[in-house]
Amino acid sequence: MRLLALSGSLRVQSLNSAVARAAAELAPPGVDIEVFDGLAEVPLYDAGLDVPGGEPAGVRHLRERIAAADGLLLVTPEYNGSVSGVLKNAIDWASRPPSGGAPLWGKTAAVAGATTGQYGALWAQQDLRRILGIAGARVIEGNLPIARAETAFDERGSLRDPLVAERLRAHVEALVHEASVPLAA
Amino acid sequence: MTALAEPIATHIPAGDWEIDPVWSALEFEVRKLGLVAIKGRVPGFTGHIVGGAEPAISGTVDATTITTFDETRDGHLQAPDFFDTARHPELRFESTSVSSDADELVARGNLTIKGVTRPIELRGSFAGSDQDPWGNERIGLELTGTVDRTAFGLEWNAPLPGGGFLLPNDVVLKATFAAIRKS
Numbered sequence: 214m215r216l217l218a219l220s221g222s223l224r225v226q227s228l229n230s231a232v233a234r235a236a237a238e239l240a241p242p243g244v245d246i247e248v249f250d251g252l253a254e255v256p257l258y259d260a261g262l263d264v265p266g267g268e269p270a271g272v273r274h275l276r277e278r279i280a281a282a283d284g285l286l287l288v289t290p291e292y293n294g295s296v297s298g299v300l301k302n303a304i305d306w307a308s309r310p311p312s313g314g315a316p317l318w319g320k321t322a323a324v325a326g327a328t329t330g331q332y333g334a335l336w337a338q339q340d341l342r343r344i345l346g347i348a349g350a351r352v353i354e355g356n357l358p359i360a361r362a363e364t365a366f367d368e369r370g371s372l373r374d375p376l377v378a379e380r381l382r383a384h385v386e387a388l389v390h391e392a393s394v395p396l397a398a
Numbered sequence: 399m400t401a402l403a404e405p406i407a408t409h410i411p412a413g414d415w416e417i418d419p420v421w422s423a424l425e426f427e428v429r430k431l432g433l434v435a436i437k438g439r440v441p442g443f444t445g446h447i448v449g450g451a452e453p454a455i456s457g458t459v460d461a462t463t464i465t466t467f468d469e470t471r472d473g474h475l476q477a478p479d480f481f482d483t484a485r486h487p488e489l490r491f492e493s494t495s496v497s498s499d500a501d502e503l504v505a506r507g508n509l510t511i512k513g514v515t516r517p518i519e520l521r522g523s524f525a526g527s528d529q530d531p532w533g534n535e536r537i538g539l540e541l542t543g544t545v546d547r548t549a550f551g552l553e554w555n556a557p558l559p560g561g562g563f564l565l566p567n568d569v570v571l572k573a574t575f576a577a578i579r580k581s
Contacts, residue, residue, distance in 0.1 A: 349477035
């Protein structure tokens with residue numbers, strides 16, 4: 214099984230990207246998690262640029278990786294109580310064209326979020342679930358708020374908090390379980 | 399206290415009848431904001447009617463054909479938030495009783511949506527039978543009912559600024575069937 218992890222923060226030292234990498238490291242056997250690294254190359258959504266076969270290269274790359282994945286892990290920071298613009302923009306591109314033809318449509322997805330504050334991007338995750346659902350994704354139950362995330366990672370960005378690691382592992386396993394359910398013939 | 403009357407026979411002529419989708423319609427209505435009936439239609443279905451002493455109605459609906467004539471809304475309707483057509487591409491109805499109540503035709507049965515089966519009641523009328531120009535004997539009937547979509551796991555909603563929610567739970571179903579005699 215191939216999962217794709219997307220971090221809604223472009224910062225090099227991003228805690229949300231660290232969560233995505235940590236998820237890849239503790240993926241169960243037989244599950245490969247690719248951390249998408251091309252969100253900085255995705256331009257702001259412009260329907261005028263969204264020409265079949267002629268979309269920007271960064272958009273084509275994003276859509277191809279999402280389409281090739283069996284499931285998605287989206288990790289978002291919380292800006293002004295909601296999802297980062299970077300991640301919302303990626304969802305907007307990946308939700309087109311509507312009505313079943315989009316890479317996001319029917320894709321199983323899990324949400325997570327990390328903040329240095331005490332709430333772990335919970336509001337952002339609630340919004341993210343709603344946005345993904347309207348885009349046609351199958352969002353698994355449960356949020357994964359990681360509060361005071363700077364204490365969970367060491368200076369190299371490796372996850373050192375065993376409790377966070379266990380919650381992240383269970384969340385990924387739940388995503389794998391849901392993404393494994395066969396579709397109707 | 400009065401005894402419940404036995405269901406009286408319908409006027410559906412004895413025999414097997416196949417529903418003709420081209421002459422028939424399956425429609426639904428959802429009253430958004432309590433003000434406006436948003437209408438949808440499901441063109442992909444097959445069905446079977448039995449007339450006579452033990453009347454019955456059954457049918458299968460291709461959920462991937464559900465349309466409200468708006469591409470974006472239809473994409474959401476067919477997604478896991480609503481019908482989840484990738485996992486549940488088929489809806490089914492199987493009557494448990496078809497009878498007459500005064501002038502009304504009453505069909506009770508089990509409706510399956512998104513893998514959940516619940517009993518429903520549809521009421522309407524039998525319009526009669528006639529020969530069409532191609533030599534077929536046809537019958538016509540209409541049935542209407544209301545179902546609670548949340549009972550089938552279709553629970554999505556959006557809050558309104560003044561309180562309450564955008565979508566009601568009740569959905570009105572309307573079926574207009576023309577059927578051709580098979581035997």
